[in-house]
Every structure is written in structure tokens, then in C-alpha cells.
Amino acid sequence: xxxxxxxxxxxxxxxxxxxxxxxxxxxxxxxxxxxxxxxxxxxxxxxxxxxxxxxxxxxxxxxxx
Amino acid sequence: xxxxxxxxxxxxxxxxxxxxxxxxxxxxxxxxxxxxxxxxxxxxxxxxxxxxxxxxxxxxxxxxxxxxxxxxxxxxxxxxxxxxxxxxxxxxxxxxxxxxxxxxxxxxxxxxxxxxxxxxxxxxxxxxxxxxxxxxxxxxxxxxxxxxxxxxxxxxxxxxxxxxxxxxxxxxxxxxxxxxxxxxxxxxxxxxxxxxxxxxxxxxxxxxxxxxxxxxxxxxxxxxxxxxxxxxxxxxxxxxxxxxxxxxxxxxxxxxxxxxxxxxxxxxxxxxxxxxxxxxxxxxxxxxxxxxxxxxxxxxxxxxxxxxxxxxxxxxxxxxxxxxxxxxxxxxxxxxxxxxxxxxxxxxxxxxxxxxxxxxxx
Numbered sequence: 001x002x003x004x005x006x007x008x009x010x011x012x013x014x015x016x017x018x019x020x021x022x023x024x025x026x027x028x029x030x031x032x033x034x035x036x037x038x039x040x041x042x043x044x045x046x047x048x049x050x051x052x053x054x055x056x057x058x059x060x061x062x063x064x065x
Numbered sequence: 066x067x068x069x070x071x072x073x074x075x076x077x078x079x080x081x082x083x084x085x086x087x088x089x090x091x092x093x094x095x096x097x098x099x100x101x102x103x104x105x106x107x108x109x110x111x112x113x114x115x116x117x118x119x120x121x122x123x124x125x126x127x128x129x130x131x132x133x134x135x136x137x138x139x140x141x142x143x144x145x146x147x148x149x150x151x152x153x154x155x156x157x158x159x160x161x162x163x164x165x166x167x168x169x170x171x172x173x174x175x176x177x178x179x180x181x182x183x184x185x186x187x188x189x190x191x192x193x194x195x196x197x198x199x200x201x202x203x204x205x206x207x208x209x210x211x212x213x214x215x216x217x218x219x220x221x222x223x224x225x226x227x228x229x230x231x232x233x234x235x236x237x238x239x240x241x242x243x244x245x246x247x248x249x250x251x252x253x254x255x256x257x258x259x260x261x262x263x264x265x266x267x268x269x270x271x272x273x274x275x276x277x278x279x280x281x282x283x284x285x286x287x288x289x290x291x292x293x294x295x296x297x298x299x300x301x302x303x304x305x306x307x308x309x310x311x312x313x314x315x316x317x318x319x320x321x322x323x324x325x326x327x328x329x330x331x332x333x334x335x336x337x338x339x340x341x342x343x344x345x346x347x348x349x350x351x352x353x354x355x356x357x358x359x360x361x362x363x364x365x366x367x368x369x370x371x372x373x374x375x376x377x378x379x380x381x382x383x384x385x386x387x388x389x390x391x392x393x394x395x396x397x398x399x400x401x402x403x404x405x406x407x408x409x410x411x412x413x414x415x416x417x418x419x420x421x422x423x424x425x426x427x
Contacts, residue, residue: 038086038087038090038091041086041090042083042086042087045082045083045086049079052075052411052412052415055415056072056075056415059415059418059419059422062422063418063422
């Protein structure tokens, strides 16, 4: 479990975020991986956005009360 | 629909950030040279160098003829032969007669490549000439000086610049740098609202100031986290996380200063919680904000510039804008700055309104 977590922190997470690697042969050389990486980040962004819009509507209602 | 129209700048921030995230991750990295083998060569021997390149188009018909040069200081030398293996690999043969070895004061050679699609790109100090102690005078090897002629120095592709060490992490420019800009905006707002409270005595300004500090801390941590991740994959490659983090804190003034600055603003809430009376708390917070901003500016912008630091723009290092921020990066960097600043203002407005509702209920 610890190994998997370390692998995720050391390799997968930065690769997902920045495509960072020791060599230039990275995430973005693979089209499929780049779709996945961009997709994951966009989904996270949309979840945050939906939460903020929900919060915005909720606050507007509370302000009217 | 009214609230939708009122939110235009919030939608703008969301649209800009979406553009930055998709474009910033999707645009490929430009052509570059990750490795050359061998990296050392001896005089009087014709050496075959295998050059591995990245995102290059050697076999593409539109690329034209791929040219390779060995560059020593300001002199260019042509290899004897150039053989394109595939799109990302080429082999060149090159040799230097030992009789001429002493004409090179600097033993390292850059490798420079050009074609019509990829433009000109290079690997600095790619190979080293290992000089012999007994130079031969009867060598048949000839050294060819070149005067490079190219159609285009810039790549015709829509790509981010390939920078040694940074490589793919250059995309972090759109996240790490604007995070600190957003934090700076928030701490400045906190100072302004703190002064406004002292001038007018209205507790609303204190609410504004404390919300701004909350958002500043959030963006501070985001900036720090992206910075830690960036440094781990550029400055501390191959070093375990534990050692890398200790190095960041103990050996780099900029990174340590950033951590202290975040701690300084976290202590703001400790100070606030120690005082119960609202006006006294607001007065102390306002004064604390003034001192904090002075220390924040010193820790983030002044001290790293007068001390040694590996961080770009500090300790005599060039900042990004001078060498690395090319026009493709600018297309995403400026929207990223505007997007993140607006996003921080959005979070600030939400938190402030929530706090004001909470206060009105009391």
C-alpha cells in the first residue's frame, strides 16, 4: 500500500499534473494518456466550478432572506 | 438570469482557466535534444554520435534537409556525415585532428540542429573533447568550419519551448506563478481593508480583510505546493522527497521565505482569536496586516533577490520573462494570470458574503 502511495506521489501525480519526468519522453508522447490527464483535470475543475455556482446561488438566497 | 449577468467576471475567470488548463496541458513541447551518445570523444578519431531528439520531424517531407553542427564558443563545425534514422533519432560522425586541439580553449561542444519544420534547436555542452597529451601532426582528419545558413530559426509548430531541466514542467508556469500573484493581490486587499477599518471604524471592513487573508493563505499553499512539485522534478531529480523538502526549506531562501510568509498570515488568525472584543480585534488585525505585508514583501520579493537562490528571478538568476516566456507561453500565461486573479476575487466575494450573513444572524 505504501509502495503504491509513493508511486502515485512520485510518478503518477506529477505526471498527471505537469507531465514531469526525468526524461523528455513523457506523458504527452502518448495521445491516450494526454486525453486522460486533461480529462481528469477538467473534471476536477468542473466539480469545483459547480460547487462554486451552487454556493453562489445559495448565498444569493440567504441574502434575500 | 439577473444573477447570471452579474456574475460575468466570474464566468470570465472560469472560461479563462478552462482555456488555460486545456491549452496548457495539450499544447506539445517543442523540438529538443534530450541526449547524445557518447558524450566524450577523442581527437584523431572519427566518432559516431547518436543524437536522440524529442518531437522532431526529420523524416517529414516538409522538413527538408536536416542540418547538424558542432558549436564551440562562436565557431560552427560541420560533421562528416549525417544519417537520419527516424523522426527522433539521427547519427552524425565527427572528428577533430589533435594538431588543432589546442585551438579550442573550451573543450565542450554544443550540438545544433535545424530543419524547415523544427527550426533551430540545440543542446548546450552536449559533447566534450578529451584532449590527448601527444598531438599528432600527420593526421589526415580535416576540420570543416561552417557558416550555418537556415531558412527559419523558429519552429513552424505551435509548441511550448523545450527548455533543458524544465522539459514538460514548463506548463506549471500557468499555475505556480499566478497563484503567488493572487496571494499578493489578496494580502494587498487585506491591508487596504485594514486601513479602511482604522479610518472609518466599520466592522464590515474587518470582515473583508479577514476573508482576504483566508483566500491569501489558500493561494499561498497552492503556490507552495506547485512550487514544491516543480522543484522536485527539476532541481531535485533522483533525490528522495524527504531530503528534497529539507533542501528546499534549509538551502533556498526563496522557498523558506515563502513558507514563513504563509506562516505569518496563518498566525494572523491566532492573534485574532486571542481577542474577544470585536473592535479591539479589528484594530489589532489591521495593524498586524500592515506589518505582515511589509514582511511578506521582504520575504518574497526583497531578501531572495539579495541572497543566493536557485529560484528564477532571484539571487542573480534570470527570470522567466527574459529567456523562457516565448509567444506561445504568453498566449496562456497572461490569461492564466487574469483568470486566477479573478478566481481569487470570486472566492473572496463568496467568503465575505457568507461571513456577513453569519454576522447578520448574530
